[in-house]
Amino acid sequence: MHEKKESAREWKHLQDISITSSRQTCVFHFALFFHVSRYLFFYSKNNLQTKFIFFFFNVINILEILFYHLFGCSHDWDQELVNSILNLLVSMSNRSPELSLKIEKNGGSELCVNVMDNFCDSREIVINACMLLSNMGNAGKNNVIVKMGQQGVVDVLLSIVASQCGDATFVLEPIHTLSILTGDMNLAKNIASKGMHSICTIAKTHMSNPEILASVHKLIGFLAFQPECLRDIVQHDGPCMVSRVFGTQKKKENKRKQKKTK
Amino acid sequence: MHFFIFFCIFYFYIQVPVSEAPDSVGKEHHPMRHGEDTLQVIHNEGATHIVLEAIKSFEYNPSLIMSSIDALLNITEDETLMETIVRDGGIPIVMEALRR
Numbered sequence: 001m002h003e004k005k006e007s008a009r010e011w012k013h014l015q016d017i018s019i020t021s022s023r024q025t026c027v028f029h030f031a032l033f034f035h036v037s038r039y040l041f042f043y044s045k046n047n048l049q050t051k052f053i054f055f056f057f058n059v060i061n062i063l064e065i066l067f068y069h070l071f072g073c074s075h076d077w078d079q080e081l082v083n084s085i086l087n088l089l090v091s092m093s094n095r096s097p098e099l100s101l102k103i104e105k106n107g108g109s110e111l112c113v114n115v116m117d118n119f120c121d122s123r124e125i126v127i128n129a130c131m132l133l134s135n136m137g138n139a140g141k142n143n144v145i146v147k148m149g150q151q152g153v154v155d156v157l158l159s160i161v162a163s164q165c166g167d168a169t170f171v172l173e174p175i176h177t178l179s180i181l182t183g184d185m186n187l188a189k190n191i192a193s194k195g196m197h198s199i200c201t202i203a204k205t206h207m208s209n210p211e212i213l214a215s216v217h218k219l220i221g222f223l224a225f226q227p228e229c230l231r232d233i234v235q236h237d238g239p240c241m242v243s244r245v246f247g248t249q250k251k252k253e254n255k256r257k258q259k260k261t262k
Numbered sequence: 263m264h265f266f267i268f269f270c271i272f273y274f275y276i277q278v279p280v281s282e283a284p285d286s287v288g289k290e291h292h293p294m295r296h297g298e299d300t301l302q303v304i305h306n307e308g309a310t311h312i313v314l315e316a317i318k319s320f321e322y323n324p325s326l327i328m329s330s331i332d333a334l335l336n337i338t339e340d341e342t343l344m345e346t347i348v349r350d351g352g353i354p355i356v357m358e359a360l361r362r
Contacts, residue, residue, distance in 0.1 A: 106353055
């Protein structure tokens with residue numbers, strides 16, 4: 001009788017666990033396998049078949065946990081949860097620079113880097129994290145920017161920019177954040193040396209998108225303030241790219257004029 | 263707890279000035295309502311504190327944390343309420359939720 005009550009309580013506890021994150025799923029599976037195998041083992045002690053099931057279930061679960069920790073994501077955060085928290089933080093940081101600084105003091109920049117690293121394919125998360133970083137960078141000026149640089153923001157942002165070159169809406173906000181990070185000389189040099197190629201590729205692939213062209217040229221303009229970056233800009237056909245933009249604009253104007261005269 | 267947080271979100275969207283229902287059961291347990299802002303009443307009743315406590319204590323329940331964050335997002339629409347959330351230590355609690 002006591003055994004039955006205990007099992008009912010345990011089963012209720014299992015039902016109460018919300019299976020939303022992957023670590024919880026692992027724990028749930030482990031608990032389920034353990035209970036099933038324990039009952040089978042209890043009711044037929046001398047049966048070899050049940051002993052095999054007991055062994056099989058537990059080996060599968062251990063493998064599941066091992067695979068999750070070795071090859072799965074490094075955090076068991078729920079994507080939607082992360083997105084909603086970032087939404088709240090962005091709306092707070094938009095209100096005042098003091099709040100942005102407070103978020104930064106609580107480890108905001110470090111978390112943004114981790115989040116972008118883990119969810120680099122999620123457009124919403126990357127855009128929100130970039131907006132938060134931009135707000136913090138604008139609020140704290142140079143000190144915060146230097147701190148962000150130490151946490152490896154530039155590398156993460158450049159890897160996102162390089163991997164999502166074709167998607168203009170995805171790349172727009174990271175480029176804006178990069179242009180804020182150029183406030184520090186060392187970071188500007190780093191961006192120019194590591195990311196100039198992907199920045200120019202974006203400009204070349206989105207020649208007809210004025211929004212992305214404006215933000216790319218703003219970034220190149222900020223980089224050009226540092227004399228050390230000029231070599232990288234020239235090496236990657238920066239001036240040629242600017243003249244090409246002017247060329248396409250002139251062609252468009254000429255076409256318009258021709259249409260008007262007709 | 264879920265119900266309470268959904269209630270907060272729901273009432274924020276309605277935004278009707280609060281007045282006492284004629285056959286209200288809880289009439290004796292709170293001060294008289296005189297058409298105050300719904301959001302203000304929710305805050306006065308200690309909703310923000312409860313929501314922050316929920317985020318802090320139910321660390322392994324992402325759905326509850328998400329609902330709480332949604333409620334906070336609605337409450338922070340009001341400038342003064344946002345200040346009180348920040349004063350109550352809302353930012354470290356939210357950051358901690360992201361860190362888990």
